[in-house]
Amino acid sequence: DRMPRQVSNPREKEIKKAKTAARAVAKGPIKKAAGKIRTKVHFYRPKTLHLRRSPRFPRVAVTALPKMDQYRIIKSPMNTEAAMSKIEDNNTLTFVVDLKANKHQISRAVSQLYSVKVVNVNTLVRPDGTKKAYVRLSPDDD
Secondary structure, three states: OOOOOOOOOOOHHHHHHHHHHHHHHHHOOOOOOOOOOOOOOOOOOOOOOOOOOOOOOOOOOOOOOOOOOHHHHEEEEOOOHHHHHHHHHHOEEEEEEOOOOOHHHHHHHHHHHHOOOEEEEEEEEOOOOOEEEEEEEOOOOO
């Protein structure tokens, strides 16, 4: 049925083969890529790209107000005889404060509530589980 294709140039096949060979020579021999030389015994996962978060919407609707405000930090002043003598002798106020409050927070709360300059704060946890703070005031706040 089918007629074999007539080759116009009898050396066409050889020319094509020669061109392919020339191309292969120009390209160079196929080399297998050399493996990376490992310098450590352990394998560390490669570092990947870390993109900054760019959220489509805020995760919280309202920004939270600080839970430890000055009214929560200072519960009450102490009015025992020992506390009164400390006020007179050492210029030191004594307060019952929140158990979770630290000295910096106590100092800030006293200076905000009573508008005085605090020199230092000493704290202790009483046997009944409440925290007591001795707040020493500066000499100009008598």
